[in-house]
Amino acid sequence: MGILIMGILVALLLSNVVPDPLGRGIWRGGAKPDAGWFGRMHGQLQAAGLYLQDNFGFRATMPMARRELRALVHSPDTKNVYFGRNGQMFWSGQRAPEQSAGQLVRTGAVDRFVELMESLQSHLSPHGVKMVVALPPNTQSVDTENLPAWQDRVPPHTTEYTLMLQGLAKAGITAVDLRKVLRASPDARRYLPNDTHWTSLSAVLAFNATVAAAGHPDWQLDVKKVIGPLQPMLIGDLARTLRLTPPLPDLNYELRLPPGIKKEPDPALRLQHEARGFNGYVIRYRKEGPRVLVVGDSYTVDIWPALFGYTPVSEAGWMHFSRTTFGACDFDYADIYNFKPDLLIIARTERMFACLNGAWPAHLPSPD
Structure with a gap:
């Protein structure tokens, strides 16, 4: 049992370095153009962290898998977004509807x-x-x-x-x-x-x-x-x-x-x-x-x-x-x-x- 648990933990850790097939490879963040050397370094580190967050660890895939699974059991999960009669998307946050x-x-x-x-x-x-x-x-x-x-x-x-x-x-x-x-x-x-x-x-x-x-x-x-x-x-x-x-x-x-x-x-x-x-x-x-x-x-x-x-x-x-x-x-x-x-x-x-x-x-x- 201990080996099984250890294997699961290792697999979870390794998943964080596996590229997400649905990741879009987009860089976010960065330093201000007029930032000093420390600000530029901080901005680059922040951008690198966001890139890993967006494109590794299946963070893009898991929400989509969850959505498809809920659709299979006829319990769609759109949260704050719903569709109009012509396909237009509407936001339901802040109780807008x-x-x-x-x-x-x-x-x-x-x-x-x-x-x-x-x-x-x-x-x-x-x-x-x-x-x-x-x-x-x-x-x-x-x-x-x-x-x-x-x-x-x-x-x-x-x-x-x-x-x-x-x-x-x-x-x-x-x-x-x-x-x-x-x-x-x-x-x-x-x-x-x-x-x-x-x-x-x-x-x-x-x-x-x-x-x-x-x-x-x-x-x-x-x-x-x-x-x-x-x-x-x-x-x-x-x-x-x-x-x-x-x-x-x-x-x-x-x-x-x-x-x-x-x-x-x-x-x-x-x-x-x-x-x-x-x-x-x-x-x-x-x-x-x-x-x-x-x-x-x-x-x-x-x-x-x-x-x-x-x-x-x-x-x-x-x-x-x-x-x-x-x-x-x-x-x-x-x-x-x-x-x-x-x-x-x-x-x-x-x-x-x-x-x-x-x-x-x-x-x-x-x-x-």
Whole structure:
């Protein structure tokens, strides 16, 4: 028996040095370009560890084997991903399906978000700051015709998004219903088929609606000039989660951004996010003109600040709405105040906008 146990342990240890047949051989991580020798060495060691983690020890194969086994016993395990009637993937994390259907309504958390927007406006408007709230909707709130057939049996109810808009209107805060904007899009699909995010076309349409609501209709972009043809893209995040080849191809519209864009750190945007790619930055376009700050997430991080290069804006900054990827309302108000924007855009995704657990920004007087 002891020999058998020892053999099993040795086999498990050796499996960690056997290349995974489903490993993709992709290197992740690495050091910053301006890192010193220690930072470069640390980045290389980190990248090597991630490479071994991704491509050895059957770490890619085991989840797929588990999925196939569950399918054989008619107990599919898709966790946070499910399929629409046309093969489109939908994300169910953060209870997005219930939220978009009005089955999940956290009135207190929505009220706190509205209260937060009121507080921001009351503190910033005396300094000449215009604020606009434009929340990217859940896929389920827009691509409704592609939802699974069982969704047809769920009766519609008032949603958190609708309650949020009603509260902001009552408080005199400018807000844009991006659900209506995207539903009116001429494109048959407004969100990527295998990803949680919107298409480049939807991002531009939402941008245009937001700057128009901010009082700058002349900043709206010519979609035909900014958006190019459909082209292949990297496999979507939802397909990567399931580790499968999706039924629909990964395609997105070419996004033609202004040339020479350079993201730079800004001393005003000090908040460190748990993911380095979500730390604040600024793009400087010209010496004179309005300053814009977008407080959002992955929907806007690489797109909206760059689109301002086509406008008279002098600087466009970006910062995350939270210190964590799935958090909300716990950013640092001091960063906004010190950046001194002329236009502030709040653009946290629908499924993560509600201020849960009493969250509130640092350096902003709390109502509690």
